[in-house]
Amino acid sequence: MPEVLKAPLVVEFPFTRSLGPVQSAFLTGLRERVVLGVRAADGRTLVPPVEYDPVTAEEIRDLVPVASTGTVTTWAWNHAPRRGQPLATPFAWVLVRLDGADTALLHALDVPGPDAVRTGMRVRIRWAAERVGAITDIACFEAHAGGAAPDGGDPDALPDDRVTGIVAPARLDYTYSPGRAQSAYIAALSTRRTVGERCPTCRKVYVPPRGACPTCGVPTTEQVEVGPRGTVTTFCIVNIKAKNLDIEVPYVYAHIALDGAGLALHGRIGGIPYDQVRMGLRVEPVWTEGARYPDHYRPTGEPDADYDVYKELL
Amino acid sequence: MSKEPVAVVGIGQTKHVAARRDVSIAGLVREAARRALDDAELTWADVDAVVIGKAPDFFEGVMMPELYLADALGAVGKPMLRVHTAGSVGGSTALVAANLVAARVHGTVLTLAFEKQSESNAMWGLSLPIPFQQPLLAGAGGFFAPHVRAYMRRSGAPDTVGSLVAYKDRRNALKNPYAHLHEHDITLEKVQASPMLWDPIRYSETCPSSDGACAMVLTDRAGAARAPRPPAWVLGGAMRSEPTLFAGKDAVSPQAGKDCAADVYRQAGVTDPRRDIDAVEMYVPFSWYEPMWLENLGFADEGEGWKLTEAGVTELDGDLPVNMSGGVLSTNPIGASGMIRFAEAALQVRGQAGEHQVERAGKVLGHAYGGGSQFFSMWLVGARPPMS
Numbered sequence: 001m002p003e004v005l006k007a008p009l010v011v012e013f014p015f016t017r018s019l020g021p022v023q024s025a026f027l028t029g030l031r032e033r034v035v036l037g038v039r040a041a042d043g044r045t046l047v048p049p050v051e052y053d054p055v056t057a058e059e060i061r062d063l064v065p066v067a068s069t070g071t072v073t074t075w076a077w078n079h080a081p082r083r084g085q086p087l088a089t090p091f092a093w094v095l096v097r098l099d100g101a102d103t104a105l106l107h108a109l110d111v112p113g114p115d116a117v118r119t120g121m122r123v124r125i126r127w128a129a130e131r132v133g134a135i136t137d138i139a140c141f142e143a144h145a146g147g148a149a150p151d152g153g154d155p156d157a158l159p160d161d162r163v164t165g166i167v168a169p170a171r172l173d174y175t176y177s178p179g180r181a182q183s184a185y186i187a188a189l190s191t192r193r194t195v196g197e198r199c200p201t202c203r204k205v206y207v208p209p210r211g212a213c214p215t216c217g218v219p220t221t222e223q224v225e226v227g228p229r230g231t232v233t234t235f236c237i238v239n240i241k242a243k244n245l246d247i248e249v250p251y252v253y254a255h256i257a258l259d260g261a262g263l264a265l266h267g268r269i270g271g272i273p274y275d276q277v278r279m280g281l282r283v284e285p286v287w288t289e290g291a292r293y294p295d296h297y298r299p300t301g302e303p304d305a306d307y308d309v310y311k312e313l314l
Numbered sequence: 315m316s317k318e319p320v321a322v323v324g325i326g327q328t329k330h331v332a333a334r335r336d337v338s339i340a341g342l343v344r345e346a347a348r349r350a351l352d353d354a355e356l357t358w359a360d361v362d363a364v365v366i367g368k369a370p371d372f373f374e375g376v377m378m379p380e381l382y383l384a385d386a387l388g389a390v391g392k393p394m395l396r397v398h399t400a401g402s403v404g405g406s407t408a409l410v411a412a413n414l415v416a417a418r419v420h421g422t423v424l425t426l427a428f429e430k431q432s433e434s435n436a437m438w439g440l441s442l443p444i445p446f447q448q449p450l451l452a453g454a455g456g457f458f459a460p461h462v463r464a465y466m467r468r469s470g471a472p473d474t475v476g477s478l479v480a481y482k483d484r485r486n487a488l489k490n491p492y493a494h495l496h497e498h499d500i501t502l503e504k505v506q507a508s509p510m511l512w513d514p515i516r517y518s519e520t521c522p523s524s525d526g527a528c529a530m531v532l533t534d535r536a537g538a539a540r541a542p543r544p545p546a547w548v549l550g551g552a553m554r555s556e557p558t559l560f561a562g563k564d565a566v567s568p569q570a571g572k573d574c575a576a577d578v579y580r581q582a583g584v585t586d587p588r589r590d591i592d593a594v595e596m597y598v599p600f601s602w603y604e605p606m607w608l609e610n611l612g613f614a615d616e617g618e619g620w621k622l623t624e625a626g627v628t629e630l631d632g633d634l635p636v637n638m639s640g641g642v643l644s645t646n647p648i649g650a651s652g653m654i655r656f657a658e659a660a661l662q663v664r665g666q667a668g669e670h671q672v673e674r675a676g677k678v679l680g681h682a683y684g685g686g687s688q689f690f691s692m693w694l695v696g697a698r699p700p701m702s
Contacts, residue, residue: 005445005446007445007446008445009442009443009444009445011372011442013372013375013435013438015374015375015433015434015435016432016433017338017339017433018334018335018336018337018338018339018430018433019338020336020337020338020340020341021341023338050385051338051340051341051344051385051386052340052344052385052386052388053385054385054390055390056358057358057385057387057388057390059344164335165335168375170375176444176445178445178446178447182446186446199561202561202562204561204562205561206561213560213561214557214560215557215560215561215562233464234460234461234463234464234467235460235463236452236455236456236459236460236462236463236512236513236514236515237510237512237513238452238456238511238512239509239510239511239512239513240453240511240512242452242453245449250513253452253456253459253460253512254460255460262561262562263559263560263561263562263563266448279463279464279467292446292448293448307467311468312562314464314468314564314565314566
């Protein structure tokens with residue numbers, strides 16, 4: 001059995017976020033070295049602030065400044081920081097209740113080691129040198145030997161150029177494996193053969209194979225070579241250029257039922273003007289050196305397939 | 315023991331637009347939920363549970379809306395859960411909420427679906443760079459366009475039918491203050507002259523990208539009796555799914571769609587949908603899906619759906635109005651689009667649809683689908699409670 005393939009898959013995207021009035025004020029405040037909380041209906045000051053009261057569900061907008069000093073309410077040691085975390089050296093994740101606040105804020109505490117952290121310890125904000133209106137404007141917390149610092153000032157005095165949006169980059173690292181059946185399919189493609197798998201129950205041939213028949217719910221193991229020729233069952237003419245594809249428009253994107261396959265796969269049609277492609281056109285793959293998949297499919301010159309022959313494959 | 319009848323007593327949506335930069339996602343959902351509660355004349359305290367739906371996580375990167383949005387939706391201290399079924403999610407979310415009431419688990423449930431497409435990227439979310447796979451060559455429109463061509467071949471429909479649907483839906487949208495697209499100067503000629511993106515689909519026959527949210531308050535008989543405005547009663551609701559691709563799949567008229575409709579009709583005692591149902595709000599992201607779904611849902615025989623469109627039957631003043639709101643072709647916050655269909659059906663039977671109200675709206679079908687035509691959800695609502 002050929003080796004089962006594996007490869008890293010990184011899913012990464014910078015999402016934009018509109019902040020709304022409360023988060024806008026909070027992040028604008030951080031840029032100006034002011035920490036704002038919001039007053040809830042029960043009189044508590046919530047930091048970070050929220051838009052809606054967690055008890056009454058009513059809209060809350062009464063922003064109040066709190067101090068840049070506070071108390072650690074609990075913590076956990078991070079011995080191996082990862083990319084994108086607040087500090088590159090080992091640090092403590094802390095919940096800090098800032099002086100004047102009734103709830104705690106999650107952030108990083110820069111201390112030499114876990115022995116230097118304790119619940120109840122006094123800390124203060126270390127501001128980032130360059131602040132843009134983001135939670136990272138607080139570079140981290142650091143130990144603080146004194147009492148409460150005065151609060152940061154008047155929320156109504158914030159400058160007019162408010163931060164209204166942020167970019168929140170998301171990244172997920174996966175190890176992707178296409179599994180046994182698709183690995184065998186890909187291995188066969190390297191010799192320019194298309195090998196699917198037949199369902200033992202319904203006898204349909206899956207290309208690419210998935211290792212199981214989704215209709216019958218049984219494993220598929222019998223390998224069956226299909227094609228190389230096939231029939232265009234249906235298609236569209238693409239007139240808009242995709243960002244990450246180096247293909248001139250217009251081009252034809254077709255569903256192609258390879259001879260012997262139980263369902264169509266998708267490919268590009270070339271070697272014929274785009275406006276002459278038709279349902280039923282007989283095609284064959286065109287390979288380029290070193291490519292995993294056929295570059296495109298071109299007409300074979302055979303007469304078109306009769307509609308009745310491929311209509312079940314549409 | 316029979317099921318508890320379920321009533322829709324509150325409906326709220328935001329004015330759908332290209333970008334709502336003035337609000338957070340929390341602010342957006344709040345607006346729709348608040349309007350639904352106001353319509354029902356209820357407060358947050360009257361709601362027993364919240365059921366929320368949204369587009370697939372990668373679209374806008376919100377992984378746990380049930381966590382992030384609990385306070386905005388007054389759900390603190392209450393059950394809150396999230397439903398996932400791709401583009402049909404708004405419909406299946408409403409059905410999960412309805413089932414909680416029907417099963418007497420909760421008396422009054424707030425259900426809501428949303429999307430901010432301006433802060434999202436559906437195209438990216440649908441084309442992740444999966445190792446060893448060929449990149450998707452054509453995008454969402456390119457995925458559906460070949461199925462439209464297959465429908466045209468199978469039915470022999472003239473190629474103008476798609477433009478008739480787009481022209482109708484965009485005119486309907488002019489009567490709906492919440493619709494995203496308000497193309498006051500729309501003409502059939504303009505639709506037909508718009509560029510081909512994925513031949514046979516033209517630019518004007520595709521849906522926009524919208525920011526919006528939709529919410530409904532569902533309740534039991536006792537709740538309906540207290541409602542200040544006429545309720546819409548759920549007469550039947552069902553969901554079905556099938557794989558995206560499998561040998562024997564009918565991409566033009568998927569079996570799961572037929573089965574889903576048949577289940578709804580059986581529950582509601584509908585034997586002839588064309589005769590028994592007064593209007594349909596269906597999920598049509600590309601104009602040709604109107605005649606395709608008319609057949610799939612049993613309003614026309616196979617190959618005959620386009621004749622209803624061509625004859626004007628599906629116009630707002632036709633015998634079977636379709637997409638009175640302007641449809642997905644005029645408004646498409648993907649995660650909310652299914653629920654907007656369900657809500658429009660309910661608005662119609664309540665007589666609350668304003669300028670786009672149809673005259674006889676005793677029973678109206680709401681329909682949603684998603685993924686590669688693999689998830690279906692539908693409900694039939696009526697002005698009168700179900701027979702017990």
